[in-house]
Amino acid sequence: MLPLLSLRQVEKSYGHVRALRALDLEVMPGQILGLLGPNGAGKSTLLRMIMDIVRPDAGTIELFGQPLCRASLERVSYLPEERGLYRKQSVIDVLVYLGTLKGQSRKLAAQRALHWLERVSLSHTANLQVERLSKGMSQKVQLVAAFMGEPEIYVLDEPFSGLDPLSLREVRALIAEQRALGRGVILSTHQMNEVEDLCDSIALIDRGQLLISDSIKNVLGAQVSNSYRVRCLDDLAELPQNDRLGPLAVERGAAPNDWLIIPAGPASAHEILNFMLGAGMRIEAFSPVQATLEQAFLRTLEQRLV
Amino acid sequence: MQCLKVFAVARFEFLSVVRRWSFLVVTVLMPLFLGAGVLGVGGLQSEAFSRRANVATTYALVDEGRALGEFSQERDSQIRFVRLNTEREARAALQAGSLSGFFVLPAEYRRDGRVQLVMLGADPLDELSTRVAEERLADLLRAQLLKDRLEPELEALVIHPLRVERRTLSPTGVSGTEAVDSGTELAKLAVPMLVAFLLMLALIGTSSYLLQGLGAERENKVIEVLLACARADEIFLGKLFGLGAAGFVQFAVWVSLLLVGLSVAVFSLGLGAFEVPWRALFIGGAFVPLGYFFIGSLMLTTGSLGSNVRESQQYAMIWASPLVLPMTLLGSVLSEPDGRLATFLSWFPFTSPVALVLRLSLKNAHVSLWDVLGAAGVLLLCTWVSVTLGARLFRAGLLMSGSAFSFRSFLKKTSLK
Numbered sequence: 221m222l223p224l225l226s227l228r229q230v231e232k233s234y235g236h237v238r239a240l241r242a243l244d245l246e247v248m249p250g251q252i253l254g255l256l257g258p259n260g261a262g263k264s265t266l267l268r269m270i271m272d273i274v275r276p277d278a279g280t281i282e283l284f285g286q287p288l289c290r291a292s293l294e295r296v297s298y299l300p301e302e303r304g305l306y307r308k309q310s311v312i313d314v315l316v317y318l319g320t321l322k323g324q325s326r327k328l329a330a331q332r333a334l335h336w337l338e339r340v341s342l343s344h345t346a347n348l349q350v351e352r353l354s355k356g357m358s359q360k361v362q363l364v365a366a367f368m369g370e371p372e373i374y375v376l377d378e379p380f381s382g383l384d385p386l387s388l389r390e391v392r393a394l395i396a397e398q399r400a401l402g403r404g405v406i407l408s409t410h411q412m413n414e415v416e417d418l419c420d421s422i423a424l425i426d427r428g429q430l431l432i433s434d435s436i437k438n439v440l441g442a443q444v445s446n447s448y449r450v451r452c453l454d455d456l457a458e459l460p461q462n463d464r465l466g467p468l469a470v471e472r473g474a475a476p477n478d479w480l481i482i483p484a485g486p487a488s489a490h491e492i493l494n495f496m497l498g499a500g501m502r503i504e505a506f507s508p509v510q511a512t513l514e515q516a517f518l519r520t521l522e523q524r525l526v
Numbered sequence: 527m528q529c530l531k532v533f534a535v536a537r538f539e540f541l542s543v544v545r546r547w548s549f550l551v552v553t554v555l556m557p558l559f560l561g562a563g564v565l566g567v568g569g570l571q572s573e574a575f576s577r578r579a580n581v582a583t584t585y586a587l588v589d590e591g592r593a594l595g596e597f598s599q600e601r602d603s604q605i606r607f608v609r610l611n612t613e614r615e616a617r618a619a620l621q622a623g624s625l626s627g628f629f630v631l632p633a634e635y636r637r638d639g640r641v642q643l644v645m646l647g648a649d650p651l652d653e654l655s656t657r658v659a660e661e662r663l664a665d666l667l668r669a670q671l672l673k674d675r676l677e678p679e680l681e682a683l684v685i686h687p688l689r690v691e692r693r694t695l696s697p698t699g700v701s702g703t704e705a706v707d708s709g710t711e712l713a714k715l716a717v718p719m720l721v722a723f724l725l726m727l728a729l730i731g732t733s734s735y736l737l738q739g740l741g742a743e744r745e746n747k748v749i750e751v752l753l754a755c756a757r758a759d760e761i762f763l764g765k766l767f768g769l770g771a772a773g774f775v776q777f778a779v780w781v782s783l784l785l786v787g788l789s790v791a792v793f794s795l796g797l798g799a800f801e802v803p804w805r806a807l808f809i810g811g812a813f814v815p816l817g818y819f820f821i822g823s824l825m826l827t828t829g830s831l832g833s834n835v836r837e838s839q840q841y842a843m844i845w846a847s848p849l850v851l852p853m854t855l856l857g858s859v860l861s862e863p864d865g866r867l868a869t870f871l872s873w874f875p876f877t878s879p880v881a882l883v884l885r886l887s888l889k890n891a892h893v894s895l896w897d898v899l900g901a902a903g904v905l906l907l908c909t910w911v912s913v914t915l916g917a918r919l920f921r922a923g924l925l926m927s928g929s930a931f932s933f934r935s936f937l938k939k940t941s942l943k
Contacts, residue, residue: 268750271750271753271754272753272754273750273753273754290757293754296754298750298751298754300747300750300751300754301747302746302747302750304743304745304746304747304748304749304750304751305746305748306542306748307746308542308546309542313538317534317538318751318755320530320531320534321531321534321535321752321755321756322755323528323530323531365751
């Protein structure tokens with residue numbers, strides 16, 4: 221299957237600052253790619269580059285198997301990081317204007333605008349001036365502008381910022397719906413839980429360099445857990461220390477008989493379990509704690525700093 | 527380039543501007559306020575002048591040397607002389623406010639011609655009447671000095687050697703001696719000046735809207751959404767067309783109101799037939815859009831280099847200053863409408879719309895077809911260059927958003943380097 225978007229060896233510098241270094245990425249149809257990275261990592265530059273707002277110094281960007289061009293950009297919708305709408309205009313006027321710029325007739329743009337406003341529960345705001353909307357509402361109107369294009373690929377920079385939990389759920393569902401329709405999505409966000417729930421794969425960049433590019437499953441699977449959840453009928457706080465395993469931190473869990481063991485050294489699960497059984501503890505359950513994406517993110521960046 | 531996108535941007539920009547309250551107020555109410563102000567101030571001024579004219583024209587003559595014999599007052603003269611016996615009397619009358627001043631002709635006047643004029647301080651508004659009084663007194667003295675020494679005709683000629691009769695000669699050689707109606711002439715002169723002034727105002731005003739909009743779009747990053755939807759040159763042209771149309775509407779309303787107002791004023795004051803300078807308006811109508819595109823594209827391009835509205839306006843105002851040039855050199859253009867300066871201003875693309883409208887409205891200017899076509903050609907060429915290059919530089923300027931202006935990176939982004 222042909223990727224919707226592919227970047228090969230893309231580089232970009234601003235003066236002496238290298239914003240992106242030899243970056244490779246792909247987005248396939250029906251795939252949601254989460255773009256992660258600390259502030260200033262180069263995420264927004266990358267998204268702007270995909271939209272031809274910033275041009276790369278080196279490397280190639282292809283959309284739908286063709287080098288980036290204006291015609292192919294007609295099939296892409298973009299939500300920039302810093303939101304801006306015409307404050308003195310009505311919501312419907314702004315949406316129709318942006319729709320006509322995407323090549324839609326005024327009638328079609330108005331129809332689509334009303335349809336998508338309804339989908340995000342904002343039908344009542346159609347004739348309101350933009351300046352009368354709350355931050356979250358403005359955010360949803362901008363998302364409507366992106367959805368209205370009904371493109372083949374979405375480029376969304378921080379799509380969840382400023383949304384309340386209800387709106388967040390709505391927007392997440394809409395993005396998932398687009399994936400189900402075979403459309404590709406590349407989104408940049410700092411909300412790890414959203415990425416974990418919604419995305420199929422992630423690309424972690426830091427200081428312009430791609431550190432991780434893999435599926436969520438693989439990224440989480442590759443993370444070595446360093447803590448274990450234990451259900452034990454005995455008091456684990458009385459577990460003696462073992463010189464060979466090194467210090468074991470023991471914390472009480474939320475439920476009675478639940479414990480959390482965090483080894484300071486490189487002890488394996490097998491060794492820890494054997495040691496507890498050998499100490500006469502009545503163990504009912506023992507499982508490694510699943511690493512979160514946030515942990516993976518932080519661990520990768522920490523390792524890079526070391 | 528997609529014309530539909532250019533049209534979409536133009537439509538949006540046009541409607542955004544014409545729906546603004548500030549635009550409606552400036553377009554409709556400003557000329558009315560201005561007209562009311564001009565009429566009000568003018569009326570008050572003329573009343574003040576006429577009041578002053580009635581009281582400030584009596585001068586006393588203290589003839590100590592008996593230089594003046596009997597004299598008669600001219601019937602239609604603005605200056606009236608009264609004879610007083612002593613300087614003391616004259617001084618008291620001046621201080622009482624019944625005189626504008628008094629002349630003292632000393633006993634030795636016939637020896638050196640010296641005469642003293644005494645007034646209450648130096649008032650510039652009295653200067654004109656004082657000069658007329660001096661001339662009138664000189665006439666009286668000449669008549670007295672020449673009395674019975676010359677033939678009456680010669681004596682009259684010596685006293686008044688110049689009686690000018692003005693004649694006019696049209697370009698076709700037909701001459702006439704019709705009386706010049708200063709009011710109508712003033713109205714004819716007022717039309718080109720006001721049209722040129724309004725044109726300049728409309729150009730600057732529209733360009734200002736252009737920059738405000740662009741600056742705001744840059745500040746809130748709407749420009750990124752636009753650039754993701756359309757090419758920079760489509761946005762650039764759309765903005766120029768849309769705001770140009772708004773400016774043209776404003777200019778048309780102003781000129782219409784001006785013509786109506788002047789017609790009413792001329793007819794109500796009985797100043798005779800009022801000629802509308804149609805030729806200037808028609809040719810000016812073609813130069814206005816060209817001039818707007820030229821100046822507007824330059825302003826938009828330089829405005830795109832600023833990182834906020836204020837900075838954009840500061841950059842762009844470089845181009846507004848040449849617009850006022852014909853107005854600052856108005857005296858030269860009016861006195862020599864076919865002179866080198868006026869011709870240069872008509873061909874110089876920054877000033878040609880205003881200068882040509884001015885010259886074409888003047889009756890004594892002979893603007894040839896070659897002049898009009900040449901100026902139009904130069905302006906057209908410059909407009910084409912500025913729009914083409916401007917669209918290219920516009921994108922580069924926008925992409926430098928947030929960063930300090932660097933000529934090197936600017937050139938790099940325009941792909942000129």
